[in-house]
Amino acid sequence: MKLVYCIVRMVRVLMELISRAAFGFLYRATPHKQLPPIRNLLLLDSATALAAKIRENKVSSEDVVQAFIDRIRLINPILNCVVDERFELALAEAKEVDAKLRSGDVDRRQLAAEKPFLGVPFSTKDCMQVTGLRQTAGLYLRRNMVAESDADVVRLMRDAGAIMLCVTNVSELCMWWESSNTIYGRTNNPYDTNRIVGGSSGGEACLQAACGSPIGIGADIGGSIRMPAYFNGIFGHKPSSGIVSNAGQEPQALGELQKMLATGPMARHAADLRPALKVMAAGNAALLKIDTKVNMKQVRFMYVEDDGGSCYTTPMCGELKASMRAVVSHLQLAYGVTATKLELKELKSVFPMYLAMLGNEKTAPTFSEEMVLKQGSLSLFPELLKWMLGQSHHTAPGLLLCLIEKADSDADPRKKELVAKVTALRAKVKDLLAEDGVLLFPSHPTLAPYHSQPLFRPFNFTYTAFFNMVRLPVTQCPLGLSKDNRPLGIQVAANLYQDHLCLSVAEELEKAFGGWVCPSVVQ
Numbered sequence: 001m002k003l004v005y006c007i008v009r010m011v012r013v014l015m016e017l018i019s020r021a022a023f024g025f026l027y028r029a030t031p032h033k034q035l036p037p038i039r040n041l042l043l044l045d046s047a048t049a050l051a052a053k054i055r056e057n058k059v060s061s062e063d064v065v066q067a068f069i070d071r072i073r074l075i076n077p078i079l080n081c082v083v084d085e086r087f088e089l090a091l092a093e094a095k096e097v098d099a100k101l102r103s104g105d106v107d108r109r110q111l112a113a114e115k116p117f118l119g120v121p122f123s124t125k126d127c128m129q130v131t132g133l134r135q136t137a138g139l140y141l142r143r144n145m146v147a148e149s150d151a152d153v154v155r156l157m158r159d160a161g162a163i164m165l166c167v168t169n170v171s172e173l174c175m176w177w178e179s180s181n182t183i184y185g186r187t188n189n190p191y192d193t194n195r196i197v198g199g200s201s202g203g204e205a206c207l208q209a210a211c212g213s214p215i216g217i218g219a220d221i222g223g224s225i226r227m228p229a230y231f232n233g234i235f236g237h238k239p240s241s242g243i244v245s246n247a248g249q250e251p252q253a254l255g256e257l258q259k260m261l262a263t264g265p266m267a268r269h270a271a272d273l274r275p276a277l278k279v280m281a282a283g284n285a286a287l288l289k290i291d292t293k294v295n296m297k298q299v300r301f302m303y304v305e306d307d308g309g310s311c312y313t314t315p316m317c318g319e320l321k322a323s324m325r326a327v328v329s330h331l332q333l334a335y336g337v338t339a340t341k342l343e344l345k346e347l348k349s350v351f352p353m354y355l356a357m358l359g360n361e362k363t364a365p366t367f368s369e370e371m372v373l374k375q376g377s378l379s380l381f382p383e384l385l386k387w388m389l390g391q392s393h394h395t396a397p398g399l400l401l402c403l404i405e406k407a408d409s410d411a412d413p414r415k416k417e418l419v420a421k422v423t424a425l426r427a428k429v430k431d432l433l434a435e436d437g438v439l440l441f442p443s444h445p446t447l448a449p450y451h452s453q454p455l456f457r458p459f460n461f462t463y464t465a466f467f468n469m470v471r472l473p474v475t476q477c478p479l480g481l482s483k484d485n486r487p488l489g490i491q492v493a494a495n496l497y498q499d500h501l502c503l504s505v506a507e508e509l510e511k512a513f514g515g516w517v518c519p520s521v522v523q
Helices: 002-026 047-055 061-079 087-102 108-114 152-159 202-209 226-231 256-260 270-288 318-335 345-359 380-388 396-407 413-433 462-470 499-513
Strands: 082-085 121-125 163-168 215-220 235-238 262-267 300-303 437-442 474-481 487-494
Touching: 047 061, 047 087, 047 108, 047 270, 061 082, 061 087, 061 121, 061 163, 061 202, 082 202, 087 163, 121 152, 121 202, 152 163, 152 215, 152 270, 163 202, 202 215, 202 226, 202 262, 215 226, 215 235, 215 270, 226 235, 226 474, 226 487, 235 270, 235 499, 256 345, 262 270, 270 499, 300 318, 318 437, 318 474, 318 487, 318 499, 345 413, 345 462, 380 396, 413 437, 413 462, 437 462, 437 499, 462 487, 474 499, 487 499
Parallel strands: 121 163, 121 215, 300 437
Antiparallel strands: 082 163, 215 262, 235 262, 235 474, 437 487, 474 487
């Protein structure tokens, strides 16, 4: 095993050196495309602030919706984040909201409680059902499929008064951490258009960061909310397992995968996470104690600086280590709490453990079956040949995942051992956190990489996948920008159903470190 470990580590180091040199050379003369400036200050408001202004007739819903539509039309040619829209229908719904509010036949206090997002536009990723819009999940064979109903979370947000605006780009079948596919192409990072937005909720995080939507919905089975939120400098919350309905998504998660998948809110402002989660959680909201006030002095803080030097992942970026230390220092100075540094030896094996959990679920279709709409299984090697000739409708990451899946064997004696380790790890982390513990964890080992560079760093997603395995709530929090204006961030995790701890710490870090930074002002 030591020999295998050494070989894997050497290959990873070699790939890292090649990718840094090659991509640095490739993009050295490609300028970042600057976003247009913010002309309408409504675009900078939180969703909850916009809802309050609309309820009090300080601004019309129509003006708010139109402002975001205008912004999308300006930024989408640069970023390629929106893939389908319902702008005219959204404006018509906004006019109905305004007419109702002008009628005077409303109880605004009741409206705030029952429809907290009344008149506010929202968006979601292109794997959720949205009536009348395409639901492709980035798969070419689904390019003409139109949803006939809403996913549960979309319906709940609409019931809360929010107005559906558009759907956003994803990776192929939502199983890679760069949002690019053969239907719509790739999405560009608003802070540096040569960089990725993450995946699979990459178009969603990009749109919000660029002020094209005030709030949205993501889904996360290995970091698909948190990685894009990190790369785009916004907030994203993966709720406790089983709290928010995953119904209405493609591909569908079954069995153990249903427990690993979590649907949750994404937003520029931390203040929007609680009310959005309360809406999405519906009847389960009471389990989370969302509105419980938290005294930071009574929270036990723990932190992890890196994965201990896994052979699978890139070494931790120095600026990200410094950000972690800055958070720990802030908590010490502001509240007198001392964070305990943890070293979890299991972190070195997150990738094989995560892969074992995916492969252990026999009730769900394989990825190769999903690639052909469950009509048999993808013929991998002929498809690889077509890809090399530029004739395939699939992406390189999608085919790579099929290859990994094909190499995975149920006869591998380590699989049961790895699954057992995940169960033990889940119990260990829950015991560590108890009801008052918060774990500070890196969002990723690097800053946002160049387009296609994740192919040379395929396993770096394990920093987020860890929390899907242990099924715990976790919030990605922005911490400003790096020296070259790429977002910094940190994950904040707590025990099952202790989501309020994550959200409270996120609000604290936003106050201390400034939160989201508008990319239009970044040169």
